[in-house]
Amino acid sequence: MHYSPLINILLSIIFLIIPHTIMGLELCETSFDDENVRYIINLCRTRLNINSLKCTYTSIWIITDLQKKLLEKKGLSTSNIPSNLDFDFIFQNGNFVKIHHSTLKEKTEEVIEKPNNLLELLVQKFNPHQKKSIGQSQQIVQDLHYYYKGTLKIRKWYFRDNFGRYIYWQSAPDNFDDFSVFLDPRICLGYCKEKEPRGNTWPSGLSFYLNDFLNKPGKFYFYNYNDYKVLWHESTYENSLTNSSEPVSIEIWIDTNENICKISYTFFPTRIIHKKEVKELIGENVNCNYPNITFWEYRFYDYKEYENGIRIPMKTTISQYIFNEENPSALGIRAKYFDEFEKTGKIDNLRFLTDLSKCEDATFFSDQTEILIHPESVVINEPILEETFIAPEPDIPLFKSPEEAEEFQKKIAEEWTRKNNSHKENNFTIPSIIFIASCVIITLAGMFITKRYFGWGT
Numbered sequence: 001m002h003y004s005p006l007i008n009i010l011l012s013i014i015f016l017i018i019p020h021t022i023m024g025l026e027l028c029e030t031s032f033d034d035e036n037v038r039y040i041i042n043l044c045r046t047r048l049n050i051n052s053l054k055c056t057y058t059s060i061w062i063i064t065d066l067q068k069k070l071l072e073k074k075g076l077s078t079s080n081i082p083s084n085l086d087f088d089f090i091f092q093n094g095n096f097v098k099i100h101h102s103t104l105k106e107k108t109e110e111v112i113e114k115p116n117n118l119l120e121l122l123v124q125k126f127n128p129h130q131k132k133s134i135g136q137s138q139q140i141v142q143d144l145h146y147y148y149k150g151t152l153k154i155r156k157w158y159f160r161d162n163f164g165r166y167i168y169w170q171s172a173p174d175n176f177d178d179f180s181v182f183l184d185p186r187i188c189l190g191y192c193k194e195k196e197p198r199g200n201t202w203p204s205g206l207s208f209y210l211n212d213f214l215n216k217p218g219k220f221y222f223y224n225y226n227d228y229k230v231l232w233h234e235s236t237y238e239n240s241l242t243n244s245s246e247p248v249s250i251e252i253w254i255d256t257n258e259n260i261c262k263i264s265y266t267f268f269p270t271r272i273i274h275k276k277e278v279k280e281l282i283g284e285n286v287n288c289n290y291p292n293i294t295f296w297e298y299r300f301y302d303y304k305e306y307e308n309g310i311r312i313p314m315k316t317t318i319s320q321y322i323f324n325e326e327n328p329s330a331l332g333i334r335a336k337y338f339d340e341f342e343k344t345g346k347i348d349n350l351r352f353l354t355d356l357s358k359c360e361d362a363t364f365f366s367d368q369t370e371i372l373i374h375p376e377s378v379v380i381n382e383p384i385l386e387e388t389f390i391a392p393e394p395d396i397p398l399f400k401s402p403e404e405a406e407e408f409q410k411k412i413a414e415e416w417t418r419k420n421n422s423h424k425e426n427n428f429t430i431p432s433i434i435f436i437a438s439c440v441i442i443t444l445a446g447m448f449i450t451k452r453y454f455g456w457g458t
Helices: 005-025 035-047 065-073 118-126 185-189 210-214 275-282 328-344 349-357 402-427 430-454
Strands: 052-063 084-092 095-111 131-148 151-160 164-169 191-193 207-209 219-225 228-239 244-254 260-267 293-305 311-323 363-373
Touching: 035 210, 035 219, 035 228, 035 244, 035 260, 052 185, 065 363, 084 185, 185 191, 185 311, 185 363, 191 210, 191 260, 207 210, 210 228, 210 244, 275 349, 293 349, 293 363, 328 349
Parallel strands: none
Antiparallel strands: 052 084, 052 363, 084 095, 095 131, 131 151, 151 164, 191 207, 219 228, 228 244, 244 260, 260 293, 293 311, 311 363
């Protein structure tokens, strides 16, 4: 078919203008069927194909001076929080238990181990748990965090030298993590959180598994950055705390060795709404990577490879970024949207974050956690009994008031006194008296003989 020269010119102009017009309006988006998108999704499935894990790890918490300053303004101190702790970790299909061991020294009465005289010998025979004097004894404490079917339960085990375990204590309410700053190796297995990587509701609340998340419908965007392949995905996730859907966007970075080297929760407004709308809102040059706000970032190092292409990083760093209350521009934007919320009871979170993303240093790096897995301790994909993850019933419950604690302590003291008296009555029977009398007679006879015939004691 032949067109006149004028028609050909007009068609050429249309074909030149329309793509640029569309590009100016479209989202920064890549098809789910794109080969690069499929490549990263399949690679994650292979690398993270881990059903169970046993290991020992060290968790190190590092806080910035600026974060310390902000906390001190609120009357909070971090001086009583240790900088690092060691844990044993057992995981299977989303359930886990982590165990922290610590040894304390306390003043207490010691058990008689080796009798030094006849009296101690008799005491040891007829009352083996009798104590002799005030001294130093060690107390081993185990903090156990059980996460089973969506609920976190905390227990403490106490051990004393020569006694063995004698107490289970529920030391915190369910789903309250008293070690929340010391994260665990689930992050190395592809488990993520939404805007905060930790908190008192971690690991319950809005947490998700990366491979499940990548299978959820939503937007994808793939791009190359230097030698890295990067995949961004946004979808919604069910928040079990609020029973509502929450938008979540995750970016995954793959290095030249096909390792997952970084995962971040970063807000990119141009990947969610039209670039033209973002430009109208913030009045700046925008692209698919700018503006943005990062909430947290995981970086993975020192990978160790296992069967079937599975790889686990022996070192992971978790960096958290929080709202910068020292930034006047960021404070002004927040105040504007908070005023809107007070008037209408609603807040346009998408516009708020988009507006905030244009501010330099709207968030700042507040603290970092390092997870160091001990390579020699790693065992993967071996079946674990499900009962391992079920918290035992506590001997000492969680008290709701000081009065409850006092009443419980009184009850235990009465039971202990009753058992102790019963124990004494049972021990000092007729055979016991005969044995004691015999020992006394033998001792007196020995003293007499040694003095009479050998002259000792003169």
